[in-house]
Amino acid sequence: MKASAFSYARATSVANALDLLVAHGENAKVLSGGQSLIPAMNLRLISPELIVDIGALAELQGIAVRGDVLTIGALTRHVDLQRSPDVAAHAPLLTEAIAHVAHPAIRNRGTLGGSLAHADPASELPACMLALNATIIVRGRSGERRIPAADFFKGIYETDLSAQELLVAVELPAARKRSVHFFFEFARRRGDYAIAGLAAQGTVEGDRFTDLRLAFFAVGDRPVLARAGKKLVNVAITPAVLSEASATLAAELAPPDDHQASGNMRRHLAKVLLARCVSALLGRPNFGAGGPS
Ligand SMILES: Cc1cc2nc3c(=O)[nH]c(=O)nc-3n(C[C@H](O)[C@H](O)[C@H](O)COP(=O)(O)OP(=O)(O)OC[C@H]3O[C@@H](n4cnc5c(N)ncnc54)[C@H](O)[C@@H]3O)c2cc1C
Secondary structure (H helix, E strand, O other): OOOOOOEEEEOOOHHHHHHHHHHHHHHEEEEOOOOOHHHHHHOOOOOOOEEEEOOOOHHHOOEEEEOOEEEEEOOOEHHHHHHOHHHHHHOHHHHHHHOOOOOHHHHOOOEHHHHHHHOOOOOHHHHHHHHOOOEEEEEEOOEEEEEEHHHHEEEOOEEOOOOOOEEEEEEEEOOOOOEEEEEEEEOOOOOOOOOEEEEEEEEEEOOEEEEEEEEEEOOOOOOEEOHHHHHHEOOOOOHHHHHHHHHHHHHHOOOOOOOOOOHHHHHHHHHHHHHHHHHHHHOOHHHOOOOOO
16 A cells, blocks of 8 residues: 655755644645555555654754763664664663664664654663663744753654654763673564563662662554563562562553553563563573472
8 A cells, every 4th residue: 555645845954844844734744754654654644744854853862871861863763773883881671672673674774763753662762761660752833942861752653742843962971980780571472562571770789779660562552661670779689579569560561452462462472571670680590490380
């Protein structure tokens, strides 16, 4: 199938893109890497009248470290995230996760901003933003908004962005001393969307966590920053403590049934991921075998 007829405008600046979005309202769509937008148009899931191509805007590109903040422009392609020494040094969780996003051809075109604005609940990068405590920066004609990642994702393909705003960048606190991270996803094949996944970042002192952010994906209508993580902070982790966290996790998730897996299977996989994460980050192989019951 081919997309319905549409008009195309190549934005010359962020201000120009915002003018076009305001003028055309819900009838316009932003184009970044096109890896989600164009398939959706070709399948006629959406039929925008105007495409606003922001792909050439240099002001939305680049990765910079200032003090202890890593700033990543919205147009940064997945492949550039994957290869960036700054990302590897200051947000190694992202470097690890990005290898699981689709395939090289898609990573060569897809962008961080596009992935976050698209907000597929099975996507890796939105969950990483939660785990990394990111701030999402969006711009409209009246100025900039800084939105904590935990408030940005609102549902399946839904975010806090309005049709007249652009996602321009994300800011991440640089990984601290004693930072640890974990990433794993269950997928039918490498590169497929996950059936259930976990992106986690924390700090460990001695035998315990002093911080732990567990962001599960593909287990609900948006990535979930699990309250279960709090049960594991500043306590000695015993099988009983882990079991309690696992029960909390099971209660807070409401995974959907779909053609890939039942909700119950996803909940089970999330518990397995939790156990593996704790096992890997604390170096306690006895916790990770199959997860607590
Ligand atoms: C076969 C295939 C497999 C894939 N597998 C995975 C996978 O395993 N994991 C995964 O996470 N993704 C996967 N993807 C999606 C891919 O990662 C996309 O690149 C990403 O979701 C969107 O990035 P994009 O730059 O291509 O955005 P686009 O397709 O250009 O845009 C996506 C949406 O975001 C909006 N948008 C884009 N940029 C902005 C902005 N700066 N401000 C406001 N709105 C904006 C667009 O209007 C559109 O609604 C897959 C895609 C394909 C085709």
